[in-house]
Amino acid sequence: MSALGPALGQVLLLAALLALTVPVLGRRLALMYLSPRHLRVESAAYRLLRLDPDADQHWRTYALSVLGFSMVGVLGLYALGRLQQHLPLSLGFPALPADGAWNTAVSFVTNTNWQWYSGEAALGHTMQMAGLTVQNFVSAGVGMAVAAALARGLARSGRDGRVGNFWTDLVRGVVRVLLPIALLSALLLVALGAVQNLAEPHAVTTLSGATQEITGGPVASQEAIKQLGTNGGGFYNVNSAHPFENPSPASNLLETYLMLLVPFAMAWAFGHLVRDRRQGGAVVAVMALLLTTSVALLTWAEMAGPGSAPELAGGALEGKEVRFGTAGSALWAAVTTGTSTGAVNAMHDSLTAPGGGIALFNMMLGEISPGGVGSGLYGMLMLAVVTVFLSGLMVGRTPEYVGKRIGQREIVLVAGYVLTTPVLVLVGSAVALTAPAGLAGLQEGGPHGLTEAVYAVTSASNNNGSAFGGLTSGTPFWNTLLGLCMLLGRFVPMVLVLALAGRFAEQHPRPPGAGTLPTHRPLFVTLLAGVALVLVGLTYVPVLVLGPIVESLS
Amino acid sequence: MKTLLAFSRQSLAGLRVLLAATLLLGVAYPLLVTGVAQVAFPWRADGSLVTVEGERTTDPDEAAGSALVGQLVDDDRLFRPRPSAAGEGYDMLATYGSNLGPESPELLDLIAARQAEVAAREGVDVADVPPDAVTASASGLDPDISPRYAALQVPRVAAASGLPEAAVRELVAEHTAGRTLGVLGEPRVDVLGLNLAVVDAAGLETTGGDR
Numbered sequence: 001m002s003a004l005g006p007a008l009g010q011v012l013l014l015a016a017l018l019a020l021t022v023p024v025l026g027r028r029l030a031l032m033y034l035s036p037r038h039l040r041v042e043s044a045a046y047r048l049l050r051l052d053p054d055a056d057q058h059w060r061t062y063a064l065s066v067l068g069f070s071m072v073g074v075l076g077l078y079a080l081g082r083l084q085q086h087l088p089l090s091l092g093f094p095a096l097p098a099d100g101a102w103n104t105a106v107s108f109v110t111n112t113n114w115q116w117y118s119g120e121a122a123l124g125h126t127m128q129m130a131g132l133t134v135q136n137f138v139s140a141g142v143g144m145a146v147a148a149a150l151a152r153g154l155a156r157s158g159r160d161g162r163v164g165n166f167w168t169d170l171v172r173g174v175v176r177v178l179l180p181i182a183l184l185s186a187l188l189l190v191a192l193g194a195v196q197n198l199a200e201p202h203a204v205t206t207l208s209g210a211t212q213e214i215t216g217g218p219v220a221s222q223e224a225i226k227q228l229g230t231n232g233g234g235f236y237n238v239n240s241a242h243p244f245e246n247p248s249p250a251s252n253l254l255e256t257y258l259m260l261l262v263p264f265a266m267a268w269a270f271g272h273l274v275r276d277r278r279q280g281g282a283v284v285a286v287m288a289l290l291l292t293t294s295v296a297l298l299t300w301a302e303m304a305g306p307g308s309a310p311e312l313a314g315g316a317l318e319g320k321e322v323r324f325g326t327a328g329s330a331l332w333a334a335v336t337t338g339t340s341t342g343a344v345n346a347m348h349d350s351l352t353a354p355g356g357g358i359a360l361f362n363m364m365l366g367e368i369s370p371g372g373v374g375s376g377l378y379g380m381l382m383l384a385v386v387t388v389f390l391s392g393l394m395v396g397r398t399p400e401y402v403g404k405r406i407g408q409r410e411i412v413l414v415a416g417y418v419l420t421t422p423v424l425v426l427v428g429s430a431v432a433l434t435a436p437a438g439l440a441g442l443q444e445g446g447p448h449g450l451t452e453a454v455y456a457v458t459s460a461s462n463n464n465g466s467a468f469g470g471l472t473s474g475t476p477f478w479n480t481l482l483g484l485c486m487l488l489g490r491f492v493p494m495v496l497v498l499a500l501a502g503r504f505a506e507q508h509p510r511p512p513g514a515g516t517l518p519t520h521r522p523l524f525v526t527l528l529a530g531v532a533l534v535l536v537g538l539t540y541v542p543v544l545v546l547g548p549i550v551e552s553l554s
Numbered sequence: 555m556k557t558l559l560a561f562s563r564q565s566l567a568g569l570r571v572l573l574a575a576t577l578l579l580g581v582a583y584p585l586l587v588t589g590v591a592q593v594a595f596p597w598r599a600d601g602s603l604v605t606v607e608g609e610r611t612t613d614p615d616e617a618a619g620s621a622l623v624g625q626l627v628d629d630d631r632l633f634r635p636r637p638s639a640a641g642e643g644y645d646m647l648a649t650y651g652s653n654l655g656p657e658s659p660e661l662l663d664l665i666a667a668r669q670a671e672v673a674a675r676e677g678v679d680v681a682d683v684p685p686d687a688v689t690a691s692a693s694g695l696d697p698d699i700s701p702r703y704a705a706l707q708v709p710r711v712a713a714a715s716g717l718p719e720a721a722v723r724e725l726v727a728e729h730t731a732g733r734t735l736g737v738l739g740e741p742r743v744d745v746l747g748l749n750l751a752v753v754d755a756a757g758l759e760t761t762g763g764d765r
Contacts, residue, residue: 005737006733006736006737006738009736009737010737010738012737013735013737013738045574048574049567049570049571049574050567050570051567051570051571060557060560061560061564064557064560064561064564065564065567065568067561067564068561068562068563068564068565068566068567068568069564069565069567069568069571069572070568071565071568072565072568072569072572073568073572076572076576118648118649118650120646120647120648120649121647121648129580129581129584130576130580130581131580133579133580133583133584134572134575134576134579134580137575137579138572138575138579167567167571170571171571174575174579179578179579179583182583183583183586183587186587186591187587187590187591187594190587190591190594190595190598190599191594191595191598192598193598193602193622194598195598195599195600195601196587196588196591196592196599197588197591197592197599197600197601198588199600201646201647202614203614204603204614204617204618204619204620204763205618205761205762205763205764206618206619206625206626206762207606207618207619207625207627207629207632207746207749207750207753207760207762208625208626208627208628208629208632208760208762209760209761209762210625210626212619212623212625212644212645212646213645213646213647214601214603214614214617214619214620214623214646215646215647216600216601218584218587218588220587220591220599221583221584221587221588222584236649237648237649237650238640238649238650238651238692238693238694238695241651241691241692241693242649242693242695243620243622243623243693243695243696243697244601244622244623247602247622248734248739249733249734249738249739249740250734250735250738252738252739253734253738306656307656307657308656308657308662309654309655309656309657309658309661309662309665310656310685312662312665312666312669313665313669313685313688313689314683314684314685315684315685315686315689316656316685317685317686317689317691318651318652318654318656318661318665318689318690319651319652319653319654319689319690319691319692320689320691320692321691321692321693321696321698322636322686322691322696322698322699322700322740322742323696323697323698323739323740323742324739324740325739325740328738328739328740329692344692345692346651346692347651347652347653347692349651349653349654349655350651350652350653350654350655350656350661351656352656353655353656353657356655443653443654444654444655444658446657448655448656448657448658468653469651469653470653470654470655551655551656551657554657
C-alpha cells in the first residue's frame with residue numbers, strides 16, 4: 001500500500017529528470033535531422049552499403065524505403081524464428097510455429113512487441129539478441145525518421161514533395177541517439193542488479209531443499225533499448241516485473257524515465273525543426289497534460305483499490321510487486337500505455353477496473369500521451385491539423401498549421417489517418433468476439449472478458465504491446481488477427497503521414513493573418529487535448545461502457 | 555511497374571542495412587555490454603547469487619539462491635514469501651502473474667483461502683492478514699514482503715527456530731529497506747536475506763546450496 005506523499009514525490013522526481021534532459025536531447029535531435037554532415041563512421045557505412053545519404057527523397061521514395069526496410073525486417077525475423085533450432089545459444093528451444101513466428105516478426109518490426117510466447121520457455125539468446133534487440137533499435141529509428149520527415153515537410157517550402165533521406169534519418173537516430181543512451185542505460189541497469197550473461201539456466205538448491213532454475217541471458221542490453229525505444233517486449237514472460245529485468249525501485253524509475261525521454265524530446269525537437277520553439281512547447285504541453293491526468297487517475301484507482309478482490313485482500317496488490325507498490329505500478333501503467341511501450345511491471349489484467357480502463361483509454365487515444373518515439377509526435381501533429389481544421393470551420397477561414405494551408409487533399413489524408421486505428425480496433429474486436437476461436441482465448445467471462453479481448457486488439461492496432469495477460473493469445477487465430485492489426489496499424493498511418501509531409505513540403509508558407517489560429521497558446525493546447533478526448537470518446541464510448549465502466553460499477 | 559522496381563531497389567538497400575544493423579546492434583552491442591558487465595559487475599551480471607552462509611558467489615553450484623529472487627518456503631522456522639503464480643511457485647522457467655481480474659470469483663476464493671491459511675498458521679485474526687500475504691505477485695518471483703507481513707510471522711518463526719522474539723525482530727529490522735530516496739517504491743523486507751540470517755543465528759540445518 002502506498003502513501004500519497006511518496007506517490008507524488010516519485011512523479012515530481014520523474015518530471016524533474018525529464019525537464020532537465022528533454023530540451024537538451026530535443027535540440028540535439030533537431031540539429032541532427034537538419035545537419036548535412038555525416039560522421040566519418042557513417043560515411044564509411046554508407047559507402048559500404050552503397051547508399052546515397054545525400055539524396056533528397058520524394059515522399060513516395062521515402063515511404064517505399066520505410067516499407068522495403070520493414071518488409072525485409074519481417075522476413076528476416078520470421079526466418080530466425082523458424083530456424084531457431086539451428087542457431088547457436090538457442091538453449092535447446094525448437095523453431096517457433098508458423099503463426100507464432102509471423103506474429104513475433106510483425107510485432108517487433110512494428111514497434112509493438114506483443115508477446116504470445118514466454119521468453120524463458122521459447123526463445124534462445126541468439127533470437128533475443130540478433131533478432132529482437134536489433135528490431136528494438138531499428139523499429140524505433142523508423143518511427144523517429146517518419147516523424148522527422150513530417151516535421152521537415154512542415155518546415156520546408158516549394159520542395160516538390162521531397163522530405164529528406166530515410167536511410168540517413170534511420171542511421172542517425174540509431175547510431176547517434178539510441179545506441180549511446182542504450183549502452184549507458186544497460187550498464188546502469190546491471191549496476192542496479194539486472195543480469196547480463198550468456199548462460200543457460202542452472203539449478204540451485206534452495207533453503208527448503210527444493211530446486212530452482214536460475215535463468216540468465218543478455219537481459220540488461222535488451223531491457224535498455226526496450227524501454228528507450230518504446231518497444232516493450234520483455235526478455236522474460238513477466239517483463240519488467242521480473243527482478244532480473246527490473247531489480248529495484250531505482251531501476252524502476254530509470255526504466256520509467258527511459259520510456260518518456262525520446263517521445264518528449266522528439267516533440268521538443270519539432271519546435272526547433274519548424275524554427276518556432278513555441279510550437280514544440282505546445283505539443284509537449286498537450287502530451288504532458290494528458291499524461292499527468294492519466295497518471296493521477298490511475299494512481300488514485302490503484303491506491304484506493306475499488307473492486308471485490310482488492311477490498312477483500314485489503315489492497316490492490318494482486319499482480320503487483322512489493323518493491324514497486326501500488327503507486328510505482330500505477331505510474332508505470334500510465335506511462336507504458338501513454339507511450340507506445342507496453343512493457344509492464346504489474347499485470348494489467350489484475351489492475352482495478354477503473355485502472356485497467358484508463359490503461360485501455362490511453363492506448364485508444366492513439367498513443368499520443370506522449371506516444372511512441374516517433375509515432376507520438378506524428379500522431380499528435382495529425383490531431384493538431386484536425387484541431388485547426390475544426391477551428392477553421394467555426395470561424396469560416398481556411399485553416400493553416402505552422403504556415404501550411406490545410407486544404408481538401410490534406411484533410412483527406414488526416415481523416416484517413418484518424419480513422420485507420422479505430423476501424424482496426426472495432427472490426428478486429430468484433431471478429432474476435434464473434435469467432436469461437438477468439439472467444440476460446442478469454443480467461444474470464446462478463447465485462448472483464450470483453451475488456452481482455454478489446455484490450456488485445458487495441459494494443460496491437462495502436463502498436464502498444466501490453467496485454468490483459470489472462471488472454472491465451474498463442475493460437476493461430478489470435479496470432480494471425482493481432483499480426484494483421486499490428487501491420488496495418490503501423491504502416492497505413494505511416495504512409496498517410498509521409499504523403500501529408502510531401503504535400504506540406506510542396507507548399508510555400510503563408511504569413512499568419514488575422515484569421516490564423518495561433519497554435520502555441522494555452523487556448524490551442526486546451527483545444528487540441530479536447531479534440532483528442534472527444535475523438536476517442538465518440539469512437540469508443542460504447543465498448544468502454546460495456547467493459548471497464550460496467551465492471552467498475554458492479 | 556516503376557513503383558515495384560523502386561520498391562525492390564529500396565528493399566535490397568534495406569536488406570544491406572538490416573545485415574549491418576544485426577552485426578552492430580545484435581552482436582557487437584550485447585556482447586560489449588556483456589563484456590563490460592562481466593568485468594565491472596560480475597556478481598550482479600550473473601544473477602546476484604548467494605550461498606547459504608549469505609556470501610556472494612558467481613558459482614551456481616554453491617549458491618542457495620539469488621538475492622533478487624524469492625523462493626518457496628515450507629518450513630515453519632523460516633519466513634514465508636508471498637503467494638506465487640509462477641509454475642508450482644517461484645519457478646523461474648515459468649514466470650507468471652495470475653492475471654485474475656478484480657471481480658474474478660476464482661481470485662476471491664483464493665484470497666479467502668489464503669487469509670484463512672495465514673491466520674491459522676500465525677495464530678492471528680483474518681482481519682490482521684496484510685494484502686501482500688494473500689495476493690500473488692506480478693512476476694511470481696517477488697523477493698519481498700511488507701514489514702507488516704514480516705512482523706506477523708515473527709512469533710511463529712521465533713518459537714519454531716528457538717530464537718528469542720526480540721532477536722528475530724532485530725533481524726527483520728536489519729533486512730528491511732525503506733523507500734529509495736524517500737519516494738520510490740515501498741518499504742519492504744527481503745525474505746531470502748532474512749531467512750539466511752535466521753538460519754545463521756539459530757544454527758539451523760538446511761540442505762540449501764548443496765549440489
